[in-house]
Amino acid sequence: NAGVTQTPKFQVLKTGQSMTLQCAQDMNHNSMYWYRQDPGMGLRLIYYSASEGTTDKGEVPNGYNVSRLNKREFSLRLESAAPSQTSVYFCASSEGIQGNTEAFFGQGTRLTVV
Amino acid sequence: GENVEQHPSTLSVQEGDSAVIKCTYSDSASNYFPWYKQELGKRPQLIIDIRSNVGEKKDQRIAVTLNKTAKHFSLHITETQPEDSAVYFCAAGGAFKAAGNKLTFGGGTRVLVKP
Numbered sequence: 001n002a003g004v005t006q007t008p009k010f011q012v013l014k015t016g017q018s019m020t021l022q023c024a025q026d027m028n029h030n031s032m033y034w035y036r037q038d039p040g041m042g043l044r045l046i047y048y049s050a051s052e053g054t055t056d057k058g059e060v061p062n063g064y065n066v067s068r069l070n071k072r073e074f075s076l077r078l079e080s081a082a083p084s085q086t087s088v089y090f091c092a093s094s095e096g097i098q099g100n101t102e103a104f105f106g107q108g109t110r111l112t113v114v
Numbered sequence: 115g116e117n118v119e120q121h122p123s124t125l126s127v128q129e130g131d132s133a134v135i136k137c138t139y140s141d142s143a144s145n146y147f148p149w150y151k152q153e154l155g156k157r158p159q160l161i162i163d164i165r166s167n168v169g170e171k172k173d174q175r176i177a178v179t180l181n182k183t184a185k186h187f188s189l190h191i192t193e194t195q196p197e198d199s200a201v202y203f204c205a206a207g208g209a210f211k212a213a214g215n216k217l218t219f220g221g222g223t224r225v226l227v228k229p
Contacts, residue, residue, distance in 0.1 A: 031214065042221045043158070043203060050214020058216070090157065099207025099217035100146040105157040 002026055006091050006106035013081040013113045021076040021109050023091030031094045032074035033103065034058075034066060036087040043090070049074055050097045081113045116141040118206050120220030128228055133191040135202055135223045140185065143209035147180060147187045148217070150203040158203060162189070166208075194227045201225070 004025045013019055025032065034046040035058075045058030047066040055066050063085060065077045074093075078085060091106040117140040127133050139147075148163035164171045164178045164187065171178050175194075180187040191198055201224050207217035 031216070033216065035219075043219045045216065045219075048216045050211075050216065054213055056213070056216070094217065096208075097214040098210055099215045102148060102160050102163065103150075103205075103217055105159070107157055 004091055004093050004104050004106035006089075006109050008109060009107065010110050011112070013078075013111065015082060015113060017081050018077065018079050019081065020078075021089055021091070021111075022073070023075065023106060024073045025093040025104070026072065027093060027095070027104065028071070029093035029095050029104075030071070030097045031099070031103075032068065033092040033094075034064075034074070034076045035090045035092065036060065036085075037090060037108075038087050046076065046089075083113045085111065086113045087111060116144055116206055116209065116218040118204060118218050118220040120204050120223060122223060123221065124224045124226070126226045126228060127194050129194055129196060131194055133189075133194055133198070133225055133227075135189045135204065135225075136186060137188070137204035137206075137220050138184075138186045139206040139218075141206070141209045142182075142185060144206040145208035146206070146217075147178070148205050148207075149176075149178060149189050150205065150219075152201045152203065152222075154200070161202075191225075194225075196227050196229055199225060199227045 033048045049068040092103045094103040095101045145166040150158040152158040204220040
C-alpha cells in the first residue's frame, strides 16, 4: 500500500517549458487535490477533484491545468513554466467528496523554473 | 466558499511549556476540523481531528477544542518537546456542495520549541 505517489520528486525547467506532474493513489479515494507550498509555509490549493469526472479551481489556478484521468490518477500540467511557479507541489487525496475526511499527502515535487 | 484564518504565524515556546494555535472559519456548515503537522522537508500529516458534534478531543499531549457558535477551533500542545518543532496547519471542511467540496487550510503556524 503506497498511499499517494507523486512523480517526479525534483525537476528543473527553463522558462517557457512545459511539464506534467503525475499523482496516483491506491486507497480508492474519491477526492484528489493539488497544492503548492512556497518558502514560508502556506499550502495554496491549485485545483481539486471531488470525484472522478469533476475538477474545480482552487485559490491559484492560473498557469495550470489538471486532468482526473481515472479514480486513481490526477495530473497537473504547466503549459509554459514561469519563475513564479518555482515551488514545492503536493498532491493529496481523501475518501470523502465533501472535504470531510483525512487528506493524505504525497511526498512532494520540488520544482525550480530558471 | 470557506475561509480559514490561523494565528499566530510563528510561535516560540520553551521546552515544557504549552503551545496554543487558534483558527477561525467562515462557513457555519463546515463540520470537520483536522490539524496537520509538517516537519521540515516532509509532507503534512494528520495529528488530530474533530467533528462538529464534539466540543473537545484529546490524544496524549495534544488536544483540540471547537466552538461552533463562535466558529473557532484551537490546538493545544502541552509539555512541549523539541520534536514538536514543525509547521502546523488547521483546516475546515464538510459543508455540503452538490458537486463535491474541498478541505480548506489555514496559513500555517511555525512552532519552535527551545530546549
